[in-house]
Amino acid sequence: MSQRKYFGTDGIRGKVGESAINPEFVTKLGWAAGRILAGRGTNKVLIGKDTRISGYMLESALESGLSAAGINIGLLGPMPTPAIAYLTKTFRSEAGIVISASHNPYYDNGIKFFSSDGFKLDDDLELAIERQMEQPMQCVASDKLGKATRIDDAAGRYIEFCKGTFPSELSLEGLKIVVDCAHGATYHIAPNVLRELGAEVLTLGVNPDGLNINDNVGATSLDAVRAKVLEEKADLGFALDGDGDRIMLVDHKGHIVDGDEIVYIIARDALKFGNMQGGVVGTLMSNLGLEQALAKLSIPFERSKVGDRYVMELLHQRGWKIGGENSGHVLNLNMASTGDGIVAGLQVLASMLHSGLSLYELRQGMEKLPQKLINVRFQSGQKPLEAEGVQQAVSRAESELGDAGRVLLRKSGTEPLIRVMVEANEVHHAEHWSGYIADAVRKVTGQ
The missing domain is CATH 3.40.120.10 (Alpha-D-Glucose-1,6-Bisphosphate, subunit A, domain 3)
Incomplete structure (x- = not known):
């Protein structure tokens, strides 16, 4: 994949006023996206946002840029990200734009695009927008400017969609x-x-x-x-x-019932009612207990890199429908084209009612293994994952744990940190071996 200048794995994010999240950049982003989309026959784009204060400013900036490219805009106001994916399909729009930084604090914000089918934009389209960003901004003629309209019934439409999945x-x-x-x-x-x-x-x-x-x-x-x-x-x-x-x-x-357990409950119900297509996709951070519980049901399980985008990619590759992350991103492509918290919650409620069990009872089929995560900082240029001492420590831990545990070392995608994670049947084993490997990493990094 080509090196990205603006788009990350989850759109464009940053602290407002810094990096790419400022009005000037966002206006040009709207124009660049509008130019590329217009070249593909697009004449309307939807914009939605979450509730952080900077959303009003960024919405106006995007609206200005899209209008300058000749694109009409439908303004949804504050709406969940999955609602914008759904409404992009419902209104037959060629693209939907979300202004949100998800679970981050209010002073962060971000921009994410959805295609006409409710999925995230493909890489080629994102790269085309990035290339257009390097061109000087030119406004269309006055009679070709895009118009903006407020879509007042967006919330009601999405509420009905959610209810329809129950x-x-x-x-x-x-x-x-x-x-x-x-x-x-x-x-x-x-x-x-x-x-x-x-x-x-x-x-x-x-x-x-x-x-x-x-x-x-x-x-x-x-x-x-x-x-x-x-x-x-x-x-x-x-x-x-x-x-x-x-x-x-x-x-x-x-x-607490986390994303791994929610995925398990949904997959078990899909199997029970004959709706299981293939297997389940988790991530490198998914608890080993999920993998073991699914194996007892003879449901295949595969791991992607961390991030719902990668879960989605692997689901598409395998032709499967159910996946997610322990952080609570849950995907069921039979129900929605993206992770949807409300829809996932409704599926668990349906399982409770079908089974006559409480949530406490429903989650008993999966036993999470104790997990210990240690972060070790490293300096630019250091390659601790390649160090012989670290590799030897990992090999010893994996040998001692056998099938009763799992070791994962990876670089953080956002910070100069090595994440050392160990799962084991016993808490003290997870703590011991994660500390053992972290010490080996520290010897290399000097931290």
């Missing part, structure tokens, strides 16, 4: 559910979906002010939803992230 013969009546929307893009969506399906809903993180997105709430900060579930004696809790593409659950006893 079995029509089931109802959530009698269930008390805590929903934490992280003060993000699902604040006006998720509670209404669950209420309209019959649940009693208690809410957290539904008062966005532009600055509080993901601030001690949501899928990356579970203390609040866990406490609320226990306090209210709720049946379970939903915790979504700022843009709604990931979910973590809390059972009635206060136990």
Whole structure:
């Protein structure tokens, strides 16, 4: 793949006002994308955003650039990332643009593109946009400028889509559910979906002010939803992230149910009802317990690199439908074209109702292995993963653990860190061998 200048594995991200996330750059990005898309016959693009304050500024900048390229714009307002993927298909638009930094703090933001089929843009199109960015910006003639319109019923359309993924013969009546929307893009969506399906809903993180997105709430900060579930004696809790593409659950006893366990529950149900197509894709960080539990069901399992983009790529390559990450990105391509926290949560609720089991009981089929992660910093130019001492330490750990554990060393994609992860049947084995390997890495890095 060609070296990228702007696009990363999850679009373009950064701190607002720095790097690429500033109005001048975003205006030109809108123009460049508009020029490339117009060359492919596009005349309309949708723009949605999460609730962070910079979204208003970046939305206007994108709108200006797209209009200058002659592209009409449909403005969706605050909407979850998976909603924008869905609505791009529904409105027959050639592309959808999401302004969001997902689970990051409010001062970060990012831009992600979806194609007309609701999937992320292919590499060739992203590279074409990058090449166009190097050209001087030229506005079309005044009578060719794109027009912008507000799509007022976007939220209602997506709510109906989410409800449509839930079995029509089931109802959530009698269930008390805590929903934490992280003060993000699902604040006006998720509670209404669950209420309209019959649940009693208690809410957290539904008062966005532009600055509080993901601030001690949501899928990356579970203390609040866990406490609320226990306090209210709720049946379970939903915790979504700022843009709604990931979910973590809390059972009635206060136990966290992560993405690995959600993937297991969904895959087991798909197998039970004859909807399993092939196997399941996880990542290098997926718990070994998921792999072992799926093996007992004779469901194939493969690992991709970390990142939902890579999970999606491997699903497409294998022709499979179900995959995800332990962070709560859950993909079921039978239901949606991208990770969708609300839809994944509804599938777990359907499994609960079909089985008559609580979430606590439902998750018992998979036993997560203890996992220990240690980060070791390294300097530019150092190659600790290639050092003989590190490789010997890894080999010894793998030999001692055998089938009862797993070792993973990898460079962080965003920081100068070596991530040392060890899983084992016993906590003390995971702690011992991760420390043993981390010490070997430190000898090389001098940290």
